[in-house]
Amino acid sequence: xxxxxxxxxxxxxxxxxxxxxxxxxxxxxxxxxxxxxxxxxxxxxxxxxxxxxxxxxxxxxxxxxxxxxxxxxxxxxxxxxxxxxxxxxxxxxxxxxxxxxxxxxxxxxxxxxxxxxxxxxxxxxxxxxxxxxxxxxxxxxxxxxxxxxxxxxxxxxxxxxxxxxxxxxxxxxxxxxxxxxxxxxxxxxxxxxxxxxxxxxxxxxxxxxxxxxxxxxxxx
DNA sequence: GTTGAGCGTT
Numbered sequence: 001x002x003x004x005x006x007x008x009x010x011x012x013x014x015x016x017x018x019x020x021x022x023x024x025x026x027x028x029x030x031x032x033x034x035x036x037x038x039x040x041x042x043x044x045x046x047x048x049x050x051x052x053x054x055x056x057x058x059x060x061x062x063x064x065x066x067x068x069x070x071x072x073x074x075x076x077x078x079x080x081x082x083x084x085x086x087x088x089x090x091x092x093x094x095x096x097x098x099x100x101x102x103x104x105x106x107x108x109x110x111x112x113x114x115x116x117x118x119x120x121x122x123x124x125x126x127x128x129x130x131x132x133x134x135x136x137x138x139x140x141x142x143x144x145x146x147x148x149x150x151x152x153x154x155x156x157x158x159x160x161x162x163x164x165x166x167x168x169x170x171x172x173x174x175x176x177x178x179x180x181x182x183x184x185x186x187x188x189x190x191x192x193x194x195x196x197x198x199x200x201x202x203x204x205x206x207x208x209x210x211x212x213x214x215x216x217x218x219x220x
Numbered sequence: 221g222t223t224g225a226g227c228g229t230t
Binding site for chain 1: 224225
């Protein structure tokens with residue numbers, strides 16, 4: 001009702017927007033060399049917005065390093081915001097200046113500098129547990145279509161996604177490793193000794209060297 | 221070595 005639904009500037013409640021304390025002498029953004037941030041947090045995104053859309057919009061200001069749209073781990077529903085990381089902080093600032101307040105699909109975007117407060121899986125787990133006061137049904141699949149919701153920009157890496165040859169190498173026994181990490185321990189209290197996520201990590205612990213060798217050979 | 225279950229979700 002005041003024209004803008006977000007009023008961080010005048011009197012921030014307490015937290016975000018700008019930290020009062022700056023305990024990091026080097027820089028609050030973690031960058032050792034530069035204090036200027038390169039990551040932007042885009043808020044008020046549409047639920048059907050895709051990283052590609054953001055890339056098209058924000059890519060005009062400079063080369064993007066990464067785009068990521070967080071979403072609910074269990075339901076897979078987009079959270080309505082995303083991160084756009086630039087290679088140069090100048091581009092990030094420029095993009096923020098230009099895109100902040102822009103209308104995307106009928107929604108006013110809010111672009112701010114993103115902090116490096118990435119939430120850890122453990123935190124997310126607890127947070128999801130007490131979603132509405134009751135335990136959320138986590139026993140379901142973590143995500144119906146979990147996958148890379150992140151989109152890498154082809155500006156600096158052009159890997160050939162052609163190294164997927166585990167079709168023949170896969171065995172019924174190995175297949176179980178590809179199952180959902182939480183299929184057996186939804187609560188994550190018992191078999192949490194090992195990170196279950198690593199089981200299905202794209203980087204096989206042992207076949208990596210080989211894949212790289214092959215990849216190089218294939219590339220040359 | 222860097223993440224991807226990423227903070228500011230209507």
